[in-house]
Amino acid sequence: MKKVTKKAFGILALVVLAVPVQAGWLSNLGQRIVNGAANTVQTNISGKVNKAVNDVMDGKVQTQNNETKKSNSKAAKSGNVNSKTLDATSEEYLDTKVTSTTKRGKALPITGKYEEIDAGIFRFKAEPIYDKELRMGQTKIEIDEFLDPGYYAIWVNPSSRTHSVSAMYEHEEKGLEWGFGIKTVKRIFNNGPYNMLGNKEGLLHIVEILPGTQGHLELTVVNSQERMGTAEVMIYHIPGPNLEIIK
Incomplete structure (x- = not known):
């Protein structure tokens, strides 16, 4: 040879x-x-x-085991919704590995004009910049967006109590949650990403895009086998690493 x-x-x-x-x-x-x-x-x-x-559509994705549920429950409770802010200090940064990418794109526009957002159990100050729904009958929705430097709240909120949805991170095998250049600061709700039902708040994470970079959000939300689930993906621009609670 x-x-x-x-x-x-x-x-x-x-x-x-x-x-x-x-x-x-x-x-x-x-x-x-x-x-x-x-x-x-x-x-x-x-x-x-x-x-x-x-795998989701074929029913091969199993419900999270007890240890994962305990971990998610603990993470969710770490955000005290009764306090004035949901604090995220430098010691609370969860993802120390930030993998950047040279890929660039048109970022979601932000104006810096914040308003009151009703999250059900609490209200917070933020600017809504993105909203996409997974409706009954749809197999999936795909989110592929760029984010400029700053702080954001990303919320995947399931609404059906009988049919689950699942969130698939594009680069999960690389140890990334939301995508390249996106640093998770705090997990407010962490009841996912698989088999999420509307009796809990799904995923609500505070993330940071570092100065001089862009974040590339790549996420797919998949419906139940019967395509009867519903969910909403929302992105908010926030003033800092804490959710400012409005009483």
Whole structure:
């Protein structure tokens, strides 16, 4: 096999020397190989997400075990909704690993004009910048958005009490929740991401996009097998790392 390989490279070298008119084609060969590799990686990533979606629709995603539920319950209770703010100090930063990306896009627009948001059990000060619904009959919704530097509250809120929905993080295998460049500061509600019902508040996380970067939010919310679940994905821009509670 080694001899054949050396011979093949020898023939290629002769072609390069003997056929100069083909130099342009050969010079593009490396670029085509790189592009092909990139396309393969993207295809593999899309395949993983599609498999996760298919697993949900086939009923293969199981309800979280007791240890995970206990952990989620503890995390949810850590946000004291009776206090003036839901504090997130530097010691409370949960994701120390922030994987950035050179990919850039048009970010969700923000104005800095905050209003009162009613979360049911408490109200907070924020600017709503994104809202997308998963309705009955839909298989899934996909969120692919860029966020400029600052603090945000991301809320995946299931509303059906009888049919569950699941949130699929695009880059979960890399240890990322919401996506590249998005740092989770605090988990207010953490009743997910799989088999979420409307009797709890789903996922409400405070995240930060570091100065000089962009966050790339990539998330898929998948319906129940019967496509009877409902949910809403909301993104709020907030003044700082704490939810400012309105009494």
